[in-house]
Amino acid sequence: MRQGGLVNPFSPARGRLADGAISQPATDWEQRYRRTVITSDTVATACVVAAIGNFFGARDAANWHEKWGILAFGTELLVLGAFAVTRSWAPAVLGQGAEEFRRLGRSLFAATVVLALGGIALTSRNIKLWIFVAIPAIALITMTARYLLRLWLHKQRKEGRCLRPVLAAGSLETVRDLITRTRKFPHLGWRVEAVCTTDGGLDGDQLDGVPVVGRLADVAGHVRRDGYRVVAVTPDPHWSPDRLQRLAWNLEGSDAEMVVAPVLMEVAGPRLHIDAVLGIPLLRVSMPTFTGGRRAVKGVVDRMGAAILLVLFAPLMVFVGLLVLVDSRGGVFYRQRRVGKDGREFTILKFRTMVAGADRARAALAHRNEGAGLLFKLRRDPRVTRVGAVLRRYSIDELPQLFNVLTGSMSLVGPRPPLPEESAAYGPDIRRRLLVKPGLTGLWQISGRSDLPWEEAVRLDLRYVEDWSLALDTVILWKTLRAVLQGQGAY
Structure with a gap:
């Protein structure tokens, strides 16, 4: 299939479509995409290994073939072998959800462990360089390349190709x-x-x-x-x-x-396991994880991440605070009661984006509500200030919530924190959102925010509660940047 005079290497090969049109067998583009991913991973690994070996090995040229050459070749072989053993190149996971990056991380972790054990056994002094520099550099480059390839693949699929x-x-x-x-x-x-x-x-x-x-x-x-x-x-x-x-x-x-x-349509990810009991295949659904080691890791990551982001964004937050004060009368911050984990209320912090006394004017605007379900939203809310409209579009008004994350009332990733009156109207099913801490971002943030129907927003929050994992948090944080820059659903 030609596009602008160029041949698309992943365009679908010929076959019968439902509407009678002609396309290519999906196996062709799948194999080509897989070869592209393998080539990308191999080149990235080779470049990192060669760069480190040449830069540091040049200082010890006499022992290059003896020490640096063996370590460089061994590291590359080990990483690529780990990719193959963990099936990181399996067509079923390429371009599909968090599992692709979970397998990448698992393979790189396995390579790191084997490399460390090998270094101990060989009493190599240079092994730390390959563990703490080479492997992280390989992880950064391969994951970035995979993400860019996935963006390209998703674009093709939205245009009806590579399906x-x-x-x-x-x-x-x-x-x-x-x-x-x-x-x-x-x-x-x-x-x-x-x-x-x-x-x-x-x-x-x-x-x-x-x-x-x-x-x-x-x-x-x-x-x-x-x-x-x-x-x-x-x-x-x-x-x-x-x-x-x-x-x-x-x-x-x-x-x-x-x-x-299966009948359990909304349960997926790490909670699903297939076991054979007495020769009968059974789909085992483990309980959601609300405590334990992984949750402790999440809590540590939340507080450390919030502290680092507060330091990085401190100049921006000071500048935004001055703009808020100059733009309209009132304080810099807006404080509001929200409902957190297990139904406990806390005070959320935001930059003020509305005129003073905006809460009292809400009743007069109730008939213009455009929010879905229990939410109150107006696309053109007259209470929003000029600076506030910009802050809302790019979610800058939510930066002070990093203080809530730092103090433990919120998480970096989680369900949207509801108002007390919203929470009071929840049924038993929706109240499951309160089993975990609310988040600064979440599946709702990267899926359309205020443009989402109420039922879809609830489904996404419940899906997060049921299927939470550290890998899912990582993917959500990565996608939040694009959602914020696009400003979709933010008003």
Whole structure:
């Protein structure tokens, strides 16, 4: 497929689409993307190792081949081997969520441990350089390169390229929900191109624009004939354990990946485990982690991160404070009661973005509320000052909340801190948001903020509570920078 006279190396190869158009087999672009990632990781590792070896090894030229050359070659071989062993190059994880970076981190940690043990065994004096300089440099460069490649891949997918053709098989309601989700989130890389249902429908039948090609019993035949890359099995009474097992057997030898949607749709990540008990495969769901070692690490990272960010942003915060004072009458900070972990109230700090007495004027504006659910929001709130509008757009008004993180009432990442009146209206399900500390940023921040429907905002907060991990926190913090610069949903 040509674009502006250039050939896109990852454009999809030829095959049949649901609308009759022609595209390429997804395997072509997947293999090319994987080769690009492997090449990127290899070149980055080689450049770091060569730079360190040449710079420091030049000082000890007499023993270059003996010490520095062996260490350089060994480090590169060890890192690339760790990437392969931990399946960091598996097509299933490339460009897909936090798991890609989790495997990268796991492989680099394993390489560090092996390198340290090898240095102890060989009594090498130079091993510290490779552990504390080479490995972190490799991590920084490879993760940055992976992120840039992922941005490019997601852009291609939003334009309808580099998508895996999916055959969805299940009930009409669950398949329709899957079609809606894949269209809403094209960066995930799925495009439902055909549907199989219990009765199969009639010739020409479509479900939300996707052709119904047959019955559930015909899934394997359609996959072998038309070459779908993913078979998405959604809930339906037809799917008994025997039929699912038979479908898996019938798909053997094809390039299709079989994906079964469990009943627990909103539980994912590190809480899901598959165990074999008495020969029966069981999906084990572990309890959410609200205490323990990982939470202690999160608390330490929160306070250290808040302290570092306060030091870095101190000049900006002083400047913003002066602008707030000059722009309108009133104090620099706005204090408001919010509800935190376990329902305990605390005082949140923000830069003042409204005129003095704005809270008293809220009742008069209630009829103009544009917020979703229990939220009160106005896109053009007359109470917002000129400086306040800029601070809100780029979330600068929230910087003083770093003091809340430092004192322990908030976290860097977590659900949105609700007002007491919002919390009082919560049902039992929504109150699960209060099982963890509220955050300065979160899934809601990187997914649209005030533009999100209330139900979607709640779903994201509950997903964070259920599936929290240190890797997820890292991804959210990374994506927050882009969300803040774009200013989407901030008003």
